[in-house]
Amino acid sequence: MIYLDTSAFLKLYIREDGSDHVQATIESQDEPLPVVEVLQWEFFNAFRLKVFWGEMDDATVDHLLGLFDDRLRRGQYAVPDIDRARLTTDVREISRHTGTIGCRSLDVVHVAAALQLGVDRFVTFDDRQRALASTVGLSVA
Numbered sequence: 001m002i003y004l005d006t007s008a009f010l011k012l013y014i015r016e017d018g019s020d021h022v023q024a025t026i027e028s029q030d031e032p033l034p035v036v037e038v039l040q041w042e043f044f045n046a047f048r049l050k051v052f053w054g055e056m057d058d059a060t061v062d063h064l065l066g067l068f069d070d071r072l073r074r075g076q077y078a079v080p081d082i083d084r085a086r087l088t089t090d091v092r093e094i095s096r097h098t099g100t101i102g103c104r105s106l107d108v109v110h111v112a113a114a115l116q117l118g119v120d121r122f123v124t125f126d127d128r129q130r131a132l133a134s135t136v137g138l139s140v141a
Contacts, residue, residue: 002029002141003114005107006042007125009035013064018125025123025141032078036113038106040079043068080117087112094136103132114138 002025004012011019012026026033035043047064050056071077090112098108107129114122115136122138124130133140 001031001034001117001119002026002121002123003034003110003117003119004039005110005122005124005126005129006039006046007129008123009039009043010046011125013067022123025121032075034080034117034119035072035077036080036082036110036117038109038113042106082113082116086116090115094132097132097135101128101131101135103128107132111136111138 004022004026008018008022011022044065047056047061051058051061068077072079087109091108094112094115095103095105095108097103103111107126110124110129111122111133114133115138120139121141122133123141124133130140
């Protein structure tokens with residue numbers, strides 16, 4: 001199973017450096033892409049930030065969110081069950097690396113969720129998150 005963090009997942013909707021890599025990566029798996037809650041929250045808000053910055057308008061955001069909903073409904077994405085108590089414990093443990101790597105809280109949550117799901121590959125374009133994922137034993141792309 002492949003896990004895309006938000007920086008990678010956005011590249012499925014916004015054409016930018018790395019989009020081709022992400023598309024090729026997800027085409028290599030047959031199972032639905034996991035979209036945990038934290039990914040969805042960051043994804044939705046990232047589009048609204050693009051409106052704030054003048055990079056996108058509300059109609060475009062609504063269209064892209066509609067595409068997301070359609071893909072979820074068609075089974076291209078799956079919302080996996082996450083054990084929240086275990087997630088909290090894992091975040092606490094993994095966050096010990098923040099003192100040396102400098103990770104954001106939600107980066108730590110993504111890595112903890114990916115560990116819980118037992119993913120084969122973790123895809124991110126964030127250097128600190130990549131370092132954290134690698135440090136805790138995830139295969140990083």
